[in-house]
Amino acid sequence: xxxxxxxxxxxxxxxxxxxxxxxxxxxxxxxxxxxxxxxxxxxxxxxxxxxxxxxxxxxxxxxxxxxxxxxxxxxxxxxxxxxxxxxxxxxxxxxxxxxxxxxxxxxxxxxxxxxxxxxxxxxxxxxxxxxxxxxxxxxxxxxxxxxxxxxxxxxxxxxxxxxxxxxxxxxxxxxxxxxxxxxxxxxxxxxxxxxxxxxxxxxxxxxxxxxxxxxxxxxxxxxxxxxxxxxxxx
Amino acid sequence: xxxxxxxxxxxxxxxxxxxxxxxxxxxxxxxxxxxxxxxxxxxxxxxxxxxxxxxxxxxxxxxxxxxxxxxxxxxxxxxxxxxxxxxxxxxxxxxxxxxxxxxxxxxxxxxxxxxxxxxxxxxxxxxxxxxxxxxxxxxxxxxxxxxxxxxxxxxxxxxxxxxxxxxxxxxxxxxxxxxxxxxxxxxxxxxxxxxxxxxxxxxxxxxxxxxxxxxxxxxxxxxxxxxxxxxxxx
DNA sequence: TAAAATATGACAAATTCATGACAATGATTT
DNA sequence: AAATCATTGTCATGAATTTGTCATATTTTA
Numbered sequence: 001x002x003x004x005x006x007x008x009x010x011x012x013x014x015x016x017x018x019x020x021x022x023x024x025x026x027x028x029x030x031x032x033x034x035x036x037x038x039x040x041x042x043x044x045x046x047x048x049x050x051x052x053x054x055x056x057x058x059x060x061x062x063x064x065x066x067x068x069x070x071x072x073x074x075x076x077x078x079x080x081x082x083x084x085x086x087x088x089x090x091x092x093x094x095x096x097x098x099x100x101x102x103x104x105x106x107x108x109x110x111x112x113x114x115x116x117x118x119x120x121x122x123x124x125x126x127x128x129x130x131x132x133x134x135x136x137x138x139x140x141x142x143x144x145x146x147x148x149x150x151x152x153x154x155x156x157x158x159x160x161x162x163x164x165x166x167x168x169x170x171x172x173x174x175x176x177x178x179x180x181x182x183x184x185x186x187x188x189x190x191x192x193x194x195x196x197x198x199x200x201x202x203x204x205x206x207x208x209x210x211x212x213x214x215x216x217x218x219x220x221x222x223x224x225x226x227x228x229x230x231x232x233x234x
Numbered sequence: 235x236x237x238x239x240x241x242x243x244x245x246x247x248x249x250x251x252x253x254x255x256x257x258x259x260x261x262x263x264x265x266x267x268x269x270x271x272x273x274x275x276x277x278x279x280x281x282x283x284x285x286x287x288x289x290x291x292x293x294x295x296x297x298x299x300x301x302x303x304x305x306x307x308x309x310x311x312x313x314x315x316x317x318x319x320x321x322x323x324x325x326x327x328x329x330x331x332x333x334x335x336x337x338x339x340x341x342x343x344x345x346x347x348x349x350x351x352x353x354x355x356x357x358x359x360x361x362x363x364x365x366x367x368x369x370x371x372x373x374x375x376x377x378x379x380x381x382x383x384x385x386x387x388x389x390x391x392x393x394x395x396x397x398x399x400x401x402x403x404x405x406x407x408x409x410x411x412x413x414x415x416x417x418x419x420x421x422x423x424x425x426x427x428x429x430x431x432x433x434x435x436x437x438x439x440x441x442x443x444x445x446x447x448x449x450x451x452x453x454x455x456x457x458x459x460x461x462x463x464x465x466x467x468x
Numbered sequence: 469t470a471a472a473a474t475a476t477g478a479c480a481a482a483t484t485c486a487t488g489a490c491a492a493t494g495a496t497t498t
Numbered sequence: 499a500a501a502t503c504a505t506t507g508t509c510a511t512g513a514a515t516t517t518g519t520c521a522t523a524t525t526t527t528a
Contacts, residue, residue: 026412143460144407144452152462156516157454157484193474194518200475201517219473219526390505427485428507434486435506453484453515 003120003127006030006047008038008064009082010057018051018112025113026129035064042074046186048124049116052099054083069098078119125168126182132167135227137211139167148209158183159202166215166225175222199223237354240264240281242272242298243316244291252285255343259350269298276308283354286333287316299333312353316341366401369461371445373401382443392417393436400449400459409456433457 005027009015012033019029030047032038035056050068054061061081068074081102100119103112120127131140136149141164146153155163161183166174174182176195184190203212216224239261243249246267253263264281266272269290275281284302288295295315302308315336335349365374370383375398380387389397399417400408408416410426418424437446450458 023415142407143405143458144455158517190517191519193520196474197476197518200477203475217474392506424506425508427509430485431487431507434488437486451485 002026002028003048003124004028004030004045005049005051005116006032006038006041007051008032008035008056008061009051009053010034010055011053014053021112022051022116025116027116035059035061035067038064046074047077048127049119050077050079051116052079052081054081065099076123078123080115080119126161126165132164134167134170134225135211135214137167137206137209137214139164148206148211151209153205153208155205156201158198159205162198162202163225166223170225170227173218173221173224179222195223237282238262238264239283239285239350240266240272240275241285242266242269242290242295243285243287244268244289245287248287252346255346256285256350258343259347261350269293269295272298280308281311283350284311284313285316285350286313314349314353366398368401368404368459369445369448371401371440371443371448373398382440382445385443387439387442389439390435392432393439396432396436397459400457404459404461407452407455407458412456429457 005022007015007018007022007029009018009031010033015031015033019031022029030041030045032041036058038050052061052065056064059067065079065081068077068079078100079098081099083102083104100122101115103115117128121130129141131138131142133139137146138148139146139160144160146155146160146163162179165179165183176192179195180188180190180192199215199217203215206212206214213229214225214227216226218224239256241249241252241256241263243252243265244267249265249267253265256263264275266275270292272284286295286299290298293301299313299315302311302313312334315333317336317338334353337346337349365372365376367373372381373394374380378394380389380394380397395417396413399413410429413429414424414426433449433451437449440446440448447463448459448461450460452458
């Protein structure tokens with residue numbers, strides 16, 4: 001699942017440039033010319049990141065950012081502000097309002113990508129392309145390969161996403177419902193118990209390199225991917 | 235066929251410097267002293283990248299950039315603007331017009347090369363036209379020839395481009411949409427499933443030298459060109 | 469031991485992919 | 499100009515894989 005990035009920018013040329021850049025980087029770009037229109041889009045899909053121009057017609061970017069951050073539904077969506085000048089004052093205000101980062105125009109595409117990646121890494125690590133290695137188990141999103149002690153481990157699509165999520169959020173317990181949200185997607189209706197089956201399938205596959213114990217059951221709560229055995233305390 | 239880079243710069247000394255630098259880096263340099271002359275050159279060959287000075291006699295660089303970006307034929311050619319040092323306003327306008335990056339004068343050759351490389355790679359990694367050899371399969375972009383274990387393998391145009399892209403971006407998984415963007419071109423409307431057919435045609439051709447397994451299907455994601463068998467990891 | 473929660477095996481439905489056929493297009497030759 | 503050939507995109511079909519659910523163990527907890 002690639003990250004959805006919403007661009008709110010009234011200047012068509014810059015919007016186009018941003019969208020292009022985002023697409024190039026392998027993300028999905030949604031666009032809006034105004035805060036008002038953006039608000040409508042949010043009703044359909046919640047993006048994983050918002051690029052927000054400081055200067056907007058109608059509701060200003062700064063005002064919109066504040067509003068996004070005060071709404072429980074959108075509060076957790078990271079925001080990168082686009083500011084025209086290297087004005088310290090703007091930056092301060094931007095961060096005050098809750099923006100996660102800012103980029104000053106003109107920006108180099110590379111810088112923009114770096115910041116997007118950094119922000120995504122913080123909030124939705126499994127959306128980034130970084131390879132992960134834990135206890136001899138490696139997962140590489142770009143090649144779509146999983147190896148345990150250098151032995152290839154074939155996985156179905158769902159198991160791959162599941163493992164990817166687990167490894168990006170290791171050591172934490174995830175309820176079945178959370179897993180369904182994060183791995184299957186928001187608007188899917190699937191039985192909670194189905195998760196159990198996929199856990200089993202994943203464990204089964206991981207047995208090839210004896211990594212099956214990395215997936216731990218937390219009775220009454222859910223599952224956890226952990227490098228520490230559940231036998232001993234950390 | 236190395237990448238052709240067109241330098242549009244009215245100052246002969248700087249033009250010389252740029253051209254030298256470009257040649258040093260292994261690209262092919264075309265030169266123009268004015269936008270008007272550049273326009274003529276474009277009729278013969280479309281370069282893979284344009285270095286465009288902001289200040290030009292006659293039609294200004296910024297104006298020319300806009301024109302290039304509004305013409306369907308040249309729209310997709312990346313542009314790097316050369317701007318006078320620290321002129322914030324120029325940069326903004328440059329990016330507005332659709333430039334892909336900018337370099338401020340005076341520039342270090344290293345920086346310039348880095349940016350050229352970055353832009354080219356982003357745009358078309360397979361443009362770097364060194365011959366490629368993987369697992370006994372060779373592709374030479376200059377001669378437009380493919381051989382498997384020294385046996386000639388005839389390919390249609392699309393299959394050739396497809397293989398070229400695969401070999402220049404080996405090991406990575408590419409979705410059908412990505413392949414359409416990169417191999418067919420951005421603004422082409424073609425069914426996703428059409429990729430499957432061309433994959434088959436390519437595999438078919440590669441069977442001549444038993445290289446068909448280099449093209450791997452990654453269910454649910456796309457395709458991958460990989461020297462590693464999907465059974466075992468290296 | 470009973471109750472609750474999880475693991476597992478089986479299976480049918482759904483999805484995804486491979487493949488062959490075919491028509492449209494454009495280039496080349498007759 | 500007509501005919502031939504190569505290339506390309508689309509579709510229909512069948513094969514293969516994946517996936518969600520259920521029924522039935524098995525384990526854990528009280």
